[in-house]
Amino acid sequence: MKYNLLLISVAMLLASCSALPEIAPVAPSEESAIRQQCKALFPQGKRQFVHSIEADMAGGRQTTMIGVTSISSTDLTIHCVMMTIEGLVLFDGVFDGQKIIINRGVPPFDSPSFAKGMIDDIILIFFHPQTPAVHIGTMEDGALICRFHTGKETAQDVVIHPNGSWMIRQYNGNQLRRTVQADVNANTAKRISDKITLNTYGSQRYSLILKRIESHHLEHHP
Amino acid sequence: MLYQRLNKPLHPAIILIISAYLCIGWADTWEGIRAGAAQIKSVQAEFIQEKHLKILARPLISNGSLYFESPGSLRWEYITPIHxxxxxxxxxxxxxxxxxxxxxxxDAVRLQAMQVVMQEITLWLNGRFDANPDFQASLVQNRKIVLTPKQDALALIIKRITLQLSEKPGIIDEVMIFESEDSYTRLVFKNPVLNLPINETIFTKVR
Structure with missing residues (x-):
């Protein structure tokens, strides 16, 4: 058992230290189509999602909550609420594009660092990177890939696998920091995945499995 | 003549009036409520939970069932949207x-805020609405109870709770938990079954 845990730890450590994967270039005529496919993975306009969130945190703690996330891709704003299944609101926060405002935080969900981490996760999952893709092409397994330089030392890959599932890989330098894995829906006509898994690496490891309960377009909602 | 009238089956409307008369007053005083609840050894019911939040495009609806056995055994089960x-x-x-x-x-059950909710549920089902020293309990008209936190720290989590008691002694029809004026949870109970024996495994095993 201990040996297995050690192997898993080493594998995760190696994964987190892996270099950015190679991208095979494609013809310029194909780039535009891949760019569009990468963009289409992210919700457009004002949307609201209600998810069950299964959180697996450091120390083996597991909990499930309900998350309500309203986003606007046009003005890059977020309003999110996390509550227990019984409906008790643990966190209510707004990101106005610049700063985070905590409307309500019940301990231990009241810290600014928790709020920042949560908003960072939502941005990674739901927002297309704000910088243009610097590399577009294919990977060794045939997956399509768009690479973005999101900061001085940060990069983000959006990878679309041949089976329709997709993934976001976020790097700091050459180190993998977070991944988002979106499963293929049973109903393939629905673009937004019904099940999304976020994994973080490094010292503050956790994973979140988001399963969609409801989603709405919010164009007519205040 | 009187004998004849007494021997006739009672008109349903008369039965209703008599029943109503017998029930009037059970929720007028704390003693009446405790006496009503004392008759309850077990409760089984279904419930619908509506979560109202300003952010929500429409209320989030959950369905479930509860089993309670006095003094403190509870199974509170949500079927949808999360089992x-x-x-x-x-x-x-x-x-x-x-x-x-x-x-x-x-692990959410360890959250302090969750402990407050769970403690309250078992107290209510025992008819001990005024037993929690953290809440000021007021009995208002039409069988309604209002619980208000005494301390500011708790008031930050829950502003107030209102409970609508049934006409039938010992039964709660509806609970409203207000976190703020535009964030509240409404629980509506239906199909209550009282005092039916409940197998202990209901409170110890998930299946």
């Missing part, structure tokens, strides 16, 4: 969540 089971028995509380067909133990 979860809260078990309280012999002073221990556990919560399980179904994920991909399997039940996993959940």
């Amino acid at each position: 979860s089971i809260l078990l309280i028995h012999n002073g221990a509380s556990k919560r399980y969540i179904e994920s991909d067909g399997h039940f996993k133990e959940d």
Whole structure:
């Protein structure tokens, strides 16, 4: 058992230290189509999602909550609420594009660092990177890939696998920091995945499995 | 003549009036409520939970069932949208969540805020609405109870709770938990079954 845990730890450590994967270039005529496919993975306009969130945190703690996330891709704003299944609101926060405002935080969900981490996760999952893709092409397994330089030392890959599932890989330098894995829906006509898994690496490891309960377009909602 | 009238079956309207008369007053005083609740050894019911939040495009609806046995055994089960089971028995509380067909133990039950909610539920089902020293309990007209936190720290989590008692002694029709004026949870109970024996495994096992 201990040996297995050690192997898993080493594998995760190696994964987190892996270099950015190679991208095979494609013809310029194909780039535009891949760019569009990468963009289409992210919700457009004002949307609201209600998810069950299964959180697996450091120390083996597991909990499930309900998350309500309203986003606007046009003005890059977020309003999110996390509550227990019984409906008790643990966190209510707004990101106005610049700063985070905590409307309500019940301990231990009241810290600014928790709020920042949560908003960072939502941005990674739901927002297309704000910088243009610097590399577009294919990977060794045939997956399509768009690479973005999101900061001085940060990069983000959006990878679309041949089976329709997709993934976001976020790097700091050459180190993998977070991944988002979106499963293929049973109903393939629905673009937004019904099940999304976020994994973080490094010292503050956790994973979140988001399963969609409801989603709405919010164009007519205040 | 009188004999004849007494021997006739009672008109349903008369039965209703007599029944109503017998029930009037059970929720007028704390003593009446405690006496009504004292008759309750067990409760089984279904419930619908509506979560109202300003952010929500429409209220979030959950469905479930509850089993309660006096003095403190509870099974509070949500069927949708997330299948979860809260078990309280012999002073221990556990919560399980179904994920991909399997039940996993959940840690949210340890949250202080959750402890407040669980403690309240078992007190209400025992008819001890005024027993929690953290809340000021007021009995208002039409069988309604209002619980208000005494301390500011608790008021930050829950502004007030209102409970609508049934005409039938010992039964709660509806609970409203207000976190703020535009964030509240409404629980409506239906199909209550009283004093039917409940197998102990209902409070100890998820299936």
